[in-house]
Amino acid sequence: MYRVWNFVTNYSLLLIGGAIIALVWANVDAHSYHDFVEMVLIDDFIIGHAHLDEAGNVHRTLTLHYLVNDVLMAFFFAIAAKEVWEAIILKNGSLRGKKAATPLFATAGGMLGPIVVYLGLAMLLGSDTFNAVSRGWAIPTATDIAFSYLVGRLVFGAGHPAVRFLLLLAIADDAAGLIILAIFYPSGELAPEWLLLSAGVALAVFVLFNWLPRVMDRGDQLRTKSSWVRKYLSFWPYLIAGALSWYGFQEAGLHPALGLLPVVPTIPHADRAFGIFSEAETYLTDLLNTIEHALKHPVEIILFFFGLLNAGVEFASIGSPTWLVLFGLLLGKPMGVLIFGYIAAHPLRLGLPAGMRTIDLLVIGCVAAIGFTVSLFVASVAFDGSVQLEGIRVQDAAKMGALFSFSAAIIAIVVGKICRVEKQKA
Template sequence: MAIFFLVVGFEIKRELVYGKLSSVTKASFPVIATVGGMALPAVIFTIFNYKTRLEIGVGIPLSTDIAFAIGVFSILKSRLNKSLEVFLLTLAVVDDLLSIVIIGIFYSSNIRILGIMASIVIIIILLIVRKYERTNHMAVYVFLGIALWCTVFYSGIHSTLSGVILAFCMPIYDEKGRDKDLSYRLQHKLEGITNFVILPLFAFANTGIRLIGSFDFSQDYPLMIGIIAGLVLGKPLGIMTFGYIGNLIKIAKKPAGSSWYDVFVVSVIAGIGFTMSLFISEIAFKGANVEISASKISILIAAVISTILSVILAMMKKKANMR
C-alpha cells in the first residue's frame, strides 16, 4: 500500500504544482466541497457512536474511492455535464490527501522519537538529493525510499505515509520538462503494478467478510448505520452544503455550465468509499474481526446504494430533459 500511496502522492503533487489545485480559483470549490463531504459523515458517524468503543471508526466513511467513482461517472458521462469529471477527480484527490493526514494523526500508535528523527534525517537527504542530484538516478530514490519506509514503520507512524512523503520529496516538471521527470516515469511504471497487482491483492485480502463467533447486531448496528449513513447521506449533503455556501458568499465558484442537479449527482457518486475506507477499517479495528466484518459489509452496502442512486438520478435528469 506504500506503493499505492506513492502513486497517489505523485498525482496530488502534480495537481498542486501544475494542475487543478495550482490556483485558488481552480481549487476553491472542490476543496471546500471536499471539506464538507468529510465533515458531515464524521458528524453523522459520531452521533451514532459517540463515547463508545466504536468511535475510533470515524475515519471510515470519510473517503471517496477514485477508481470506482470515476468509473461510475464514465458510465453516466453522457447524462451529466462532462466538466464535472474534473470536479469529481479533484474532489477525490483532495479527499485522499486529507485521508492520508487523518491516518497519520489518528491511526498511528506507539510513537518512537528515534524513528521520527531518523525519518526526518532521510527526508532532509531526499531534499538535498532533489536539489543537487542532476542525473535523476532512480536507484538513489528507491534506496532512500526503502530506508524511509523502514524508519517510518519503526517510528509507529503508519508506514504507508512514507509513499506520500517520498512523492513530495521528488522533483516534478511540467509538460516541457517531461523527458527528465523521474517522478512521471516512475508513476507510469508503478501504475500498472498498482492497478493490476496491489489493489486487486488488497481487495482480495481485505474484502473477505469473516463472521467468526456470534455476529451481535445489537452491539455493532451503530457502527454499520454510522458508516452507511455517513457515506450515502453525509457525503452528498456535506458536498452540496459547503459547495453552495462557498458559491453563495463568492469564495468558490461552481463549475461553469453545470447545474446544481449535476453537482448533486456527482456528490452522490462520491459516496462510493472502497479502498481507503477498507484500509482505515482494518487499522481502526485491528484484531477485532466482528467490527472489521461489520465495517466491510457497511462499506459495500453504501457503495451499492450510492451507485444505484446516482444512476437513478442521472436517468431522471435525462427523462426531464426529453420532455
C-alpha cells in the same frame, strides 16, 4: 483523450476480483481464509507485527497481511501522493487558485458530513455502541477515485464540468485522508524522533540527486550532471531513501504504508501534469512519471491481494457498524458536498464551473460516496480484530459497510435521472 476503461479494467477489476474471492472464501471456509491472511512468512524479523515475548522484548513477525497492508500498499499511497503533489505544486495544478476553491469546500463538507452522520447515529444507538465504533469515524470520509470517476462519467458524460469537479474533490479527499491516517491512526506507540530519519533521508536524496545536479548544470544546455544521475543512478537513490523512510515511519509508530510520502516530493518531476486518466500522461518522461508508469502493473497486483486479504468478511458480521459506515457515506457525503458546495458557490461567491448547476453538487456527492478501497484500508487500521459489538467483530462489520458503498453507484444514476442531468460528450 482519456484511458479510463483501460485503467478500470486493470486496476478496478483486479481489486474487485480479489474482494469477491475473499468474500466467497470467508463464507465457505472462514478458518482456512483467516489462516491464509495471517500466514507467517518470517518469524523474528526486522519488520512485521510487533509484540512482546515472554522476556519482555519486542518481537516482530512478518505475516502475509502485514506484507500487503503495511509494506506493499506503500506503493499505492505513493502513487496517490504523486497525483496530490502535482495538483498542489505545479503552476497549472488542479488544486491551485480560485478554480479549486469550491471543490475544496465541497471536499470539506464531503468529509464532515459522513463524520456527523456516523457519530450522530452511533450516539443514538447508545453509549455501548458509540464507545465500540467511535474510532471508525474516518471510514466513511473516503472517496475511491477510480470507481467514482468511472460512475461520474456514466452519470454526467465525459465532457460535463461536474466530472472535472468530481476528480478535484476525489484528489483533495485523498490528500486529507493521508493526513488523517498519519495523525489519528498510528500503528503503535508514538516515537516521533524516528521521523527525523524519514525527514533526513528525504532531504538528503533531494539535495544530492535532484537539487545539486541542477545547480551544477547552470549554464550547461546539455545538463550533463543531471543526465548522468538520471542515466546511471535512475530511481535507486529514491528507492533506498524510501526504504529508510518507511522504516522510520514504522519505528515512529505511524502507519508504515505512508512511509514513502516524504520521498515523493523529492523526485524530479515535469513542470506540468495532465491527470491520472489522461493519455498525454503516458508521454511524460520525467523520473517521477517514469516511476509511476513502472509501478502501474505491480500496484494492480498489490491491489488484488489487498482485496483478497481485507474483504473476507462473513455475511453474519453485518451489524450496527455496517449501517453506520454505509449511512455515513450514502447520506453524509451527498449532504455535506451539497451544503458546503452551495455555501462556497453562492454566499461566498466563489462560483461553480460554467455549465454546472447547484443541484449537480448533490449528484456529485452521491457518486463520491463510493468509499471502497480507502474505506477498507481505514477500517483495517481503525479497529483491533478483538473489538466486538453484539457478538460481532466491529472491524468486519465496518468493512462490510465499505463493500456495500458500491450501492452509491446505483443511487447516483437514479438521482442523476431525477435531477435531470444532461450528459455531455467530450
